[in-house]
Amino acid sequence: MGKMILVPTDGSPCAEKAVEFAIREAAELGAGLAFLHVLYSPSTLVPTPELSEEEDEVLKEAVKKAEAAGRFAKGLLVRGEHPVEAIVSEAETGYDRIVMGRQGGGMLRRLLLGSTTAGVVQLAKVPVLVVPCGD
Numbered sequence: 001m002g003k004m005i006l007v008p009t010d011g012s013p014c015a016e017k018a019v020e021f022a023i024r025e026a027a028e029l030g031a032g033l034a035f036l037h038v039l040y041s042p043s044t045l046v047p048t049p050e051l052s053e054e055e056d057e058v059l060k061e062a063v064k065k066a067e068a069a070g071r072f073a074k075g076l077l078v079r080g081e082h083p084v085e086a087i088v089s090e091a092e093t094g095y096d097r098i099v100m101g102r103q104g105g106g107m108l109r110r111l112l113l114g115s116t117t118a119g120v121v122q123l124a125k126v127p128v129l130v131v132p133c134g135d
Helices: 013-029 053-068 083-091 115-123
Strands: 004-008 032-040 073-080 097-101 128-131
Touching: 004 013, 004 083, 013 032, 013 053, 013 097, 013 128, 032 053, 032 083, 053 073, 073 083, 083 097, 083 115, 097 115, 115 128
Parallel strands: 004 032, 004 097, 032 073, 097 128
Antiparallel strands: none
């Protein structure tokens, strides 16, 4: 397959802006898209939570939008304790870049840059494009 863009999403308004931007960028580059949702799983000793209908719908909608724009797209679910590590690890499996929102909908939001986004920018080995929320 050709170029691929990884798009972490949690369904927050800022992540949705990143999804829309990534679809446009993929069209310009002739790239495919993988929409990634990290399902928080604190340890192997605690039962892993199931994907909620809302989280499942976030991935399905992103894939549907990309396919409607003529792009190859897939949804990925990764379980993990650390979203940054999960995103960076997935990106190392053959993606050309990461497109993500400046802030997610998590409880720990920073004023200028979300903690997950900041971590990915710092650790990723591929380019990371950060989409502003436009609040």
